[in-house]
Amino acid sequence: MEAIGTGAAANVSSEAAKGIFHQVKRHIRYVIFYQKIVDKFEQKRRTLIAKRTSVQQDVDVTERNGEKIKADVLDWRHRVEKVVTEKEKKVKDLEVKVKTKCFFGLCPNIKSRYQLSRKAEEAAATFDELIKDCQFDRVGYPDVPEPVVHTDFEAFKSREEVFNDIMESLKDATTSMIGVYGMAGVGKTSLVNEVERQLHEVEVKLFDSVVRATVSRIPVIKEIQDQIAYSLGLKLEENSLVVRARRLCERLRKEKNVLIILDDLWKKLDLEEVGIPFGSRHKGCKILLTSRDQNVLSNGMDATKTFAIGDLENDEAWKFFRKMAGDSFESDEELRSTAIKVAEKCARLPLALATVARALRNKPLIFWSDALRQLQRSYLEKSSDDISTEVHSAIELSINHLSSEDL
Template sequence: MEAIGTGAAANVSSEAAKGIFHHVKRHITYVIFYQKIVDKFEQKHRTLIAKRTSVQQDVDVAEMNGEKIKADVLDWRHRVEKVVTEKEKKVKDLELSRKAEEAAATFDELIKDCQFEGVGYHDVPGPIVHPDFEAFKSREEVFDDIMESLKDATTGMIGVYGMAGVGKTSLVKEVERQLHEVKLFDSVVRAIVSRIPDIKEIQDQIAYSLGLKLEENSPVVRARRLFERLRKDKNVLIILDDLWKKLDLEEVGIPFGSRHKGCKILLTSRDQNVLSNGMDATKTFAIGDLENEEAWEFFRKMAGDSFESDEELRSTAIKVAEKCARLPLALATVARALRNKPLFFWSDALQLQGRCEINIYFFGVMLYNNYRGLT
């Protein structure tokens, strides 16, 4: 009987040992299994963090180059930040759990989504703000007439003319700035033409304002690409500044008239004939010199009021201002060159003006270059 009892006890012990072994085995398997999950989580986490760092480096470079960041890149970065902070916290709190496996899968998805062909882009540049623009009362009517003409569907080409230094460029820059604010046109672009037109340079200026890259060398191909791009805008204004002679719009790549009725053109020139006969402008507006009072007030503003307490200096300043022929550019250039200078500078300038009256604009530039570094 004792032998039978002993055998039974041995069998029970053996079964218990087997049970404990299987339990320990399952536990070890469980630990190993989830350790692999956690290891996978940590690996994916490190990979995702490295991707995030790499994308951030690309973003930093793009922003330094003046680029805007693409929407999909911004969305990816937002998702990464949210997932990393939330999932990482959950896995840390729950340690070995299925949350690690879920997090690893989410990380893997984000890693796969990180396939960007560049993170930034060059936005279409806006107009440069010109804080020095003076809204002269004598120009208000012309300015308003230009703005009204641009709203007129029957007016396709508008011209502004006047002598050098009268303020044509400043006026159209202000037109450009205000049009960007009121959103009258889908695009407003400006290009400087100059005495000897460079077609490729004009094309580049217009293309840059549109955010278009013209990498071709052939002017004909470039004109075709520019033409097609401009036609995509329902309403577009092209400002061509400083025309000296007729410009072939087709050669540049500007669709006009029946080829694009939504395209308007604003021109500036010293010669009304270039606008009316050469370019067939529908309307032209003349800009003359300033009125005496506003010319003097503008000169005082640019020169400062340091001469107000010195009668001789004030008298000389008035004569210098008169020599500037009421031209805004000459007034501004001369006044800035003489700002806060003593009497002998003003006297020298007055003598110099007497020898340079044939071209007051170039006198102003010369005077500014001579005096800008002196005290």
């Protein structure tokens, strides 16, 4: 029994001795092979700096392409900057000490060599981890542009009810497509712009994304796709409309709740051809349309609800006109009387009122009188049937009253 105990004690002592020997050997290595360890540190440092430069080049190209840098790339770059600066300083400081010898320059500074080797080895290991972490397929991702916020919306009293009804309909789960209609210049686009602005600013978001496209009289499917894709940060580089539609559809379906605003419809638009998933294909997708023709919305697009926007009340039309034209005519009775007649010719249409008022802002009576004569001409020839006579006259008048500086 005593022999067994003695043997066990001997084994323990032997293992302890081996452990001590390895520890001593490792520490001696720091002194003897310090230059080799420092060289390895320098090699890892150069490799890491080369990696950092390469990543920075990719970052520069990505940012020039309008993309955002991924979070893990930003974090890696931050860690590299911090580590390289800290480790380099510690190693350089110790290298200076190593060059200072002991005993009046007769013996190498053993302590400094030891400290330098340990710090260099630790730093090389840290550098190696960062090098291994530098495995980026891409350093960036497409940036979803911030929505353009329209702040020039005029909140007319006569439009409050329609606006509130539209907002409530957007909250209604049973309403998937909403239409807004009214004659040209009545303010349909301005109204949906304000809807979009408020949806972006509310604390509790109704939609993950709000995207929009202008359709126009002759729809160009590719342009409509591009407008929607841009709002989503999606690049459609394919030529095939079918492939583009498929990709756009896949992207839209990733949004849990999305509102698509399609402005200025003249006829039925094939949503599937564009790539808009709707109804059973994506129950989280709602569509807000604007058109001059209610039939396009109700019969062509099968909108769940439609809202009409009429012209302004007399009082709010005059107030709006005065706001746009300035108050220069308030002190001149003849000028004010002429201004009232000019405003009446704008048929209470916001676009016509704003266009004419801005063209005549701070102008003398002679300009106002000339404008009134132009607006009164019954034989005015319109270049297009797309807009009302009042709006057409307003636009023509504003062009005629542009100063030479504006031209």
